[in-house]
Amino acid sequence: MNKTILLLPFSLLVFTACQNHNKDEKKSQPPNIILINVDDMGWRDVGFMGSEYYETPNLDALAADGMIFTNAYASASNCAPSRACMMSGQWSPRHGIFTVGTPERGESKHRKLIPVPNNTALPDSIYTLAEALKDAGYTTCHAGKWHLSDDPTTQGFEINIGGTHAGHPSSYYPPYKNVPLDAPSDDYYLTNLIMDKTLEFLKTVGDEPFFLNYSPYAVHTPIHPVKNLLPKYENKPEWNGQNNAEYATMIENLDSQIGRLINALKEAGKLEDTFILFTSDNGGHYRITKQWPLRSGKGSYYEGGIREPMFVRWPEKVKPGTKTDVPVTNLDFYPTLLEVAGIEKPEGKNLDGQSFMPVLTGTRTLRERPLFWHFPFYLEAYVKNDTSTQDPTFRTRPGSAIRVGDWKLIQYFENNDIELYNLKEDISEKNNLAELHPEKRNELLNKLEIWRKEIHAPVPTEMNPEYAGK
Structure with missing residues (x-):
């Protein structure tokens, strides 16, 4: 009896020591990483960025638990180049993906210049973010839209859930056709199915760190409403130009699927050991949603086409309820996530972004640096006689852009038209200051030309013989 009593404290001590050892071992491991890259979601298409029409309670709660970035940018204003930059960590001219498919968009008679060639797949020679994390011991999974090659498992992902070269699904309802997933019923929504498969993946990872690139096809076209949510939005008052009930159901449903992901992480005891970065690949589709006061939308190099919603949640590292106006770009994700995972920069790898870890941890800000965009192509207008773009024919014509501090310059190659804006005073880019501030214009233009070189x-310099003038 006395021996049993004496042994109990010793047994308890051993048990407690084992528990603490397991906790310490878990803490010494790098965190899980979830990169949520939504398709075509605009800067103000979420509650945490101010929308009073779209409903995103799960995303809003996550954002409140972390840091919101109000000056977050995509590196391109349409899908494929933005995703290629993010996954490679390199500007578009390094990998050659500038647009989706052909660069000769719109009618030939409206194109003054012949566009340069375009790559449609990310070269295998590029060492991707997924490959870097996989080689460091992460289990890697891609879920949803890939768009950079036929198969993401050739570029660093061990698991592929529905990712192909397709830029959007043929349908969100079965048969999905170009998305190789089998629906469990005749009306099963694609976004839900991708999350089903994602949750199945999470059950397989055990205690090893994982990298999940969650990139659902939503909310890209086709706009197929989630039927049970539609009545809720059909009579909801418009807010700030946002009034598309069918699109709103897609956003709310996406938010619900992310809620499922968070609940699964909680139940598995993994949420507090997970770094979550949320963003979008480019601006919202201007025919469908508005980002006011930002100008224009997807495909344009005005703010509505490239500025994105973004937050980071990382327990015990990122202070909840914080915001930053430091400009960042999705080119910065590669070096930042390497630092999160404790991985050295790969030898010989060109990374054009910089880690924003100091901003996340509050140790310091980032040095001021120029952000660049280069698009030597045409993109036809979404809306007839669109007044939000440079002209009513195209969302953008061939050109480049640069932002330094509060100043942003856009140069168009056809006629060397220059636009200069002070974003602090004119976030809507209504007042072209190129003639009023020639010194600032020349300073930014010189930086832009040096960067291109x-x-x-x-x-593009070759004239199009079919051009008939504007």
């Missing part, structure tokens, strides 16, 4: 950015 340094990275060998192709500029």
